[in-house]
Each structure stands twice: as structure tokens, then as C-alpha cells.
Amino acid sequence: MAEKSKMVEKESLIAENVNVFYGDNHVIKNVSIVMPENSITAFIGPSGCGKSTFLRLYNRMNDYIEGFRKDGSIIFNGKEIYSKDIQLEELRKKIGMVFQKPNPFPKTVYENIVYGLRIQGVKDKALLDEVVESTLKKVFLWGEVKDQLKKSALALSGGQQQRLCIARTLAVEPSILLMDEPTSALDPISTAKLEELVFELKKTLTVVIVTHNMQQAARISDKTAFFYMGELKEFSPTKQMFTNPKEEITQNYITGRFG
């Protein structure tokens, strides 16, 4: 156990000279980036700039796309995540993901949350109950749904569904949380709640969030990465990027000259 906790302290996510191709399309061009721990990093950039593709490299969600190819290395905890001896399931328990559109399973609220534990073979009812309560509390959903745990998750509102999806991811205790435009399908109030939640999560997690919304990036992130045409153009502390960007193209994007 002592060894394990040491490992947790050293958890790090480093990408080096990563290139991604879809068939002949060169969609990520020589990107290197080190994720700062226990902080929120925002990926911004115009549509098609590769920010979502890059995010999905970290939990190998691009593997299912036809013609996908990558070179360069992505190291998590000192291990190349694209090497043959990596266990994909283990990797994904450590690096969780929340998607653009809320995608709860067509099951009860309860079953949605314990799914990640059930597939690991956890059967202890008391433990599962506890996880459901604690994760729902973490995402500020417990008060709203504690009487509907046995009801279908599809009956919840969009904002509630998205928070449920986050709770479901937290239940397997990841150390990194990837969020792919998590608020793009939500109304402003749900978005505000979700941002507050993400802010809370960074105490224990490293959060990487892709967003189309520059105000959102400015509000919640510690560091911001600006992608353009598959290249990482700038990666700086958020405050600096939004007040005094290094690159002219960043300046043009964040002031709304294109996008």
C-alpha cells in the first residue's frame, strides 16, 4: 500500500512529439505537452483544430476510429499508454472521461453509478450504496435524486444527466478526468453548476477540459492550451493567455477575430 500511495503522488501525464493521422489526414502535428497535476487545463481552439482528438488520445478512445494512426509517446505514470503490454481497462479506470452529450446508460440512476464497480466484480451491497451516496454528493446531485435512485437515469434533466455521468466516472476513482465539451448541450444554469463542480474536483483530480467557450476557459482553468490546425500554438497560465498572449494568432482567436 505504501508503494501505491507513492505512485499516486507521482502521477503524471506527458505527451511528447505526438502526431495523429486519420488515413492521410494529418490531424495532430508534433504536439508536446505536460499536464500540471491537481489543476484544470483547458483546451481551446476553433472547430476541427484537433483539441478533442488530442483529448481522446489520453484514454485511447480514438482506437475505434477507422484509419487512426499515431506516433510519438504519451507517458502516464512513467508508462507509455500505447505500448502493447498496457491494460486498456486499467488505464481507463485511472483516466476517466465525460462526453459532450450526456450519455447515461438506459438503466436506473443507481445502476449507472455502480456500473464501473460492477464490471470490476464488486458485489458488496453496502459498499455500492456508499459509493452511490458519496459520488452523488460530490456532484451536488444527491439532494435532487436521492428519492429517484431506482428510476431511469433517462428521466433526469440534461444537466442532471451530465452530473450523473461525472459521478459515474468518479465512482471508479480516476486520477485524471477528461471532459470533452461537457457543457455544450446544457443551459446556462446547469453550466454554472457544472463549472462550480469542476472547480471543486481539482482538489483531488487533474482535470483536462475541452471547451468552445472562451469565457468558460478563462473562468475555471489554471492553464490553457490553444490548438490551431492540429498544432499546439500556445500553452500558458490562463491569466497570462487571456491578458497577454505570446502569439499573435492566440490574440486573434481570443479576441474573436476568427473562430
Next chain:
Amino acid sequence: MSKYNRNYIVDKTFQWFAIFCTAFGVLSLLLFLGNICFDGIGRINWQFMTSLPSRLPEKAGIISAFVGTLWILVLTAIIAVPVGVGAGIYLEEYAGKSRLFDFFEINITNLAGVPSIIYGLLGLEVFARLMNMGGSILAGACTLSLLILPVIIVATRESLKAVPKSLREASFALGATKWQTIRMQLLPAASGGIVTGIILSLARAIGETAPLIVVGALAYVPFVPTSPTDEFTVMPIQIFNWISRPQKGFAIDAAAAIIILLLITFVMNGIALYYRNKWQKKVKW
């Protein structure tokens, strides 16, 4: 005549044409059903349901054909469902894309259109002769399984394909393996379509005559089959046999047997319909 009027008349004409087409189908079916019921409904009684065939029409019954059909139904389901669903899962979820698989795919779809008597000939050669099953229930069920396999495979694949990508991603992202995702997410979500396909194909299987005659089902079975290795007959063959007799009494027996056979298929179709509707209401993304 103004343009408006002409459009109106064309519109009405087409509407009446469509009504006529619908009525034609429905009325012919009703006429047929009415005719059969008129002839046969009075013949359906306990004696008819529980008697063996006989050379006297009023003593004949359908018990051996009815039990034969049930045997065929159950055995065919036992063979075809796991194989068909398994193959469908493999082709849709595991097999990569390659020319070879494109070739398989086209062929499986084509197999669904092969005339059933061809399957009968295949069954005769492979199951009845080569594998020494003879004209047994097992040989018949194996043959009908081949016949309905393509339908089950295609239904399984289509239903899996209809499951939204987001559901797969959600499961994978939580650390589920492929099999866990298939078993706990994809199959439940696709079950409506799969079950519907299975029931409809089984309903088709019990109406088949030609392949079973070729495999060696008998026209006259004076016993109730009790094991898969027994010889057998099924209801369509029994009906065909009765209709070809000159006595008027056998025509009535045939009509009664047709009512029973239709009832079985209607009930199966009904279950399929009910299941599909229930599933459509339950699953909305």
C-alpha cells in the same frame, strides 16, 4: 380547368387508388380466412387435437404433426439462436473491415434469399446422409436452422448497429472490456430487434414444407415423436397430405389444421410485435 382543380383530382385519384390497393390485400386475406374458418372451425375439437392420423377422415387428428412441429420449433430455436446471435455479434463487433469480411457479409445477406428447397437438398446430403441422422427431427431442425440463420444474423447485426455510439463509449471509458460492454449494454439495448427477428424467423420455419420433405419427413406418422432421433411429420406436410386426398372429409381436416397452424404463427407474430413496441417505448436516446 384551373391548375388547382387538376391537382385536386390527381390527389383524390391517387388516394382512391391507394385505398383500393390496401382493400385488395385485406379483403383477399379476409376471404381466405373466412373460407377456411367456415370449412374447418367446426372440426376443431379434443378428438381432432389428440388423435393420430387415420384413413378415416372423422377419426383422423393432428397430434403427431402438432408435436412434430413443436419439436422442430424448439430444436431449431436451440440450434439457430445461439449460433445466429453469436455470429451476428462477431461480425458486427469483433471482425475488422477487410475484403474477406465484405465477401462474407454479402454472402450472408444473399443466403437469406436462397429458395428453401436448396437448403433441403443441403440438409439431405449433409445431415441426413453424411452425418447419418436420417429423416429424423434433428436433421429437420438442423436444416431449418440453416434456413433461418441468415435472418437471425442480419437482425442481430442491424440491432447492434442501431445502438448509439455514445453508449459504447460510455462503457469503454469506465474501463469495461469488449465482452462486458456487449453483454451489459449492447445486447440489452439491442434485444428488442434481436428477439423480434428470432420470433419472426421461427414463425417462418414452422411454415416450411419443402426442405423437410426433401430431408425425409414422412407424410404418414402413426405415432407421437418422443426424441430428436425419431422420424416425424409437421403440420404443413400433414395439411398437404390431407388436401391431396379425394375424400371430402379430409378437406375439412385440412382446413381445421390450417386454422391451428395460422393461430400458432399469428400468436408468434403478435409476441414479436408486442415485444418490439414495448422495447421502442422503453429505449429512447
